[in-house]
Amino acid sequence: MTVAAVTGTVTALIPNPIFTRMVDAPWWAYPTWITSAVLSGLLIATYAQPSPRHPQSERRSIAGAALSFLAVGCPTCNKLVLLALGTNGALTWFGPVQPVLAIGSLALLGYALHARLRLATSCPATAQRQ
Template structure:
């Protein structure tokens, strides 16, 4: 990340801000007239929401770097990114507002089973996003493309 361009930092900041706004609005962490939470967000939802947005922004920006990376590595990193982002969305969302959870478990099941599972989803999402970012940065560092005119 030391060698990142201003463009990569700008993309990272814009993507993180976009994720904060969209995920915050849809999960009701940002009060808005379109989505309201039926159950108050626990305290840990806010740091997980911000951390996952920052990690996702950094991940997206890391794909702007030139690299000669193998397609298999890129695919694995992308899977970690997608799974981590989905888990963070599920972790900070209202358990009874998630239609799929309510359909699968019912309202009481969403509160009884899914609600207590959300902190585990939050940790899992941050771990996956962290591993994906670490892998991207390592592979980008190992696959430097020399600047024009330099041996």
């Protein structure tokens, strides 16, 4: 819930007085935002139980979260994109790439969650009952 609230507020998918979007959000931004928030929440929950460290899944989860933020954000509101490409470049180059970033972010988050769950051990209380 926290991931959804923070990402939705900063990218102005949730209307708020602090952040505004210069370009309307496309239809696919909302399902991407919710799906990435669910995957991120499940991924964060896997860290509640100690498990063997898997640095690749940690890197994938961070990259997936960053890509999902870039994918659902306003192309002209991202200062790094504006500095690199300018307003015209943000709309003509970065905007059309955002759906690809969305797919990549969901794939990375899903793969990181799969890797974390594969390495997870069973709950000690459940293991004792068997």
